[in-house]
Amino acid sequence: MVSRKDFIRNSALGFAGLAFVPGTLKEVNGTTSESAQTSGSYILKNVRLETGFAYENDEVIATHTALFAVEIENGVIKKISPNQPGAKNAVDAGGMLMLPAFRDMHIHLDKTFYGGPWQAVRRRTGGVKGMIALEQKILPDMLKNSTYKAEQLIELLQSKGTSFARSHVNIEPTSRLDSLKNLQKALENKKKVFGAELVAFPQHGVFYTDTALYLKEAAQAGIDFIGGVDPYTIDGAIEKTMDFTIQLALDHGKGIDIHLHESGESGLKTVEYLINKVNENPALKGKTYLSHCFVLGRLDRPQQEAIAEKLGAAQIGIVSTIPFGGLIMPIPTLLKHNVTVMTGNDSIIDHWNTFGSGSVLQKANLAAQLYGNTTEFGLSRTLKLATAGLLPLDDKGVQQWPKAGDQADMVFVDASCSAEAVSRISPVTSLIYKGNIVF
């Protein structure tokens, strides 16, 4: 068996930390992705997969891996078989670790400065409403090339191993549906190599600006979720806005994903109101999310446990960018109560924030450090933040991914196992989306 270190040694660059060649899948054995793709089916060889945990006493001390051949057909994993190192027409994965492709579950692909000149955030007064006024001023200009910038941003995410995003898209009287249309153009251009689900996001309030009409229109224009933002702060009332949002989701069979930054009483009331409504309307279970939901970080332990239990029962998920410093989200508590927790970059570089790396593996790394997941087991479990839940091994160490029939969305990293990938933010060497080799 050829080890990963051998592959590294044989690669062109000797520099520690740079000892990988991105896009290796493109040109190994004379099989380019082009020719592989045109046939619609191909075999990957020398694919490293996790096969189990190594234990000492009761503790996981390492992760076993082995090399396999993986057959892809029509965008789906058809078969996983023993490695065929000599296979002539196979695409060589070079011993890199194959993981479920990363998923960024909270981002704004429609409004970014990425790809344009550097511009720091300005200290602004007036809070979120001040930001709304700012957006009303700058959005018309930003919309002029927002398709191009979305594509640039998608390419950044891909370079970090992400092949799918849940993107919020501004719906408000300034952009009307143009932000959505421009983003949909970018996604259409990228559809072979990148997937997305869209949240119609009333960034300027549902009623604070006259947005309800546009949301209704958006609900019929190819979006997947009805969004929202701080109903109390922006619209002045929780119930009216929430009722509108929920009804719109129900009427059109959509999910819900609401930005909730409010960390005080109104934040908690909003969470509780949503829990009750979802329980009244079980159609919304499993497709309702709260993004940020900072209020959970402000509660005391017993309250956190109680709310987490209710969220788990109502199958409402939390999407967090993993804040640190001040407020810490009770992510371990949420996970304990089977609440779906996902992460995303949110801003990469825009008028809100300029710190986003585009890597959800980096977010998982941040969570591992923040919550003290430093062991092999703890690190390996933390990978699920980058993959929106999917892990190669279950908690007992039994292989659960990949399986025949899974959509062929995979990322290859220069790591020996998930734990290493999370801890070292290992370099991404290749990405496959629906069987298409992106690089």
Next chain:
Amino acid sequence: METAYHILAGNSYTLKNVRLETAFVFDEDGVTATRTGLFCITVSNGKITRVFPNDAPLPHAIDAKGYLMLPAFKDMHVHLDKTLYGLPWQALSPRRRTVRDMIAYEQEIIPTLLKTSTARAEQLISLLQSYGTSFARTHFNVDTTSGLRSLENLQKALDNKQDSFKAELVAFPQHGLYYTDSAPLMKEAAQLENVDFIGGLDPFSIDNGIQKAIDLTVQLAIDHNKGIDIHLHDGGKEGLRTITYLAEQVLQNPQLKGRTFVSHAFVLAQLQSKETEAVAEKLAAAGMGIVSAIPFRGAAMPIPALLKHGVEVLMGNDNVQDYWSTFGTGNMLQKAHLMAELYGWVTEFELSRTLRFATRNILPLNNEGHMQWPKAGDKAALVLVNASCSAEAVSRMSATVAFAHDEGSLYWKS
């Protein structure tokens, strides 16, 4: 040299199309952007001798291609001598919980680690260099298991890397001065010319006595004309007492001012703001610095308060990948970025000031936006990054394209 960089010039060269920061752009609310221009720079024998306009035709000059030149990145706390970087992945064990557990573990594995520690130190240096760092303050173990072999192996690595990397060395009694019988070894290390600082570790919790351990540390530093840089993880009143006792010794021995440091000093993050201010004042009066790896789990270090009182704050990666932690990136811009996020330094001005933690406090522009670096006479310790200004470099962790320390060659990324 195992690196993706190649030597572009020795220590004398002229660069053209070098981007330098020249001023801030202001409006009524403050700094809105950083102005830059393209320049030529002449370096002779590791010194910048001329900074001049970019308009003269200079066919023999090296083309810096418009990349931004910044002061060299310096990692001010790292352990180059005992890393697992380059070895197969190994997560932390849940069994080793205390520093004393770790000491026992080190006694077990150090003999094996020493066999390859020169090669691994070089690999770790290469990692730091890939992020533009060309200088480090590295601690090296002095303990009854390693003796002085950790130093010898590290020195070999540094010799091999001397054209591209410089370091200052801290003799670090990782297993205590008295908890294991390391005091005699420390006395030996203190006499060596290549040792710059006397280190230390939690006098209270490891050696069971603040005074005795600090007194020896201070005495060695004074006797051999070294600085001091001790690891202090101890919290509570003992942690605080360690700092104040050391400060008292420094005040009595002014030759230690400006060269005495406390690394980590987690106790500062546990204090009420009034206490913090008082300690910061004492540190400043004693000319003592704090070196931090910028922890962000739990309470943050009161770095803004330290800076307000004029305390020198240095920053380092500490562990990159070893049995203490596996999370280090080796990237000083990543640490600066972390600081900016942690302390909410988000504007152009704040981000640009944050760069100083990557450069050991050298900044291209002063707070008023006047150019202060590089100037003729400055050491040619520099880095070129793919960014439009310092603020962008910090916020976006921009990639490095070239670096040089002042006594070595100019290296360019292949």
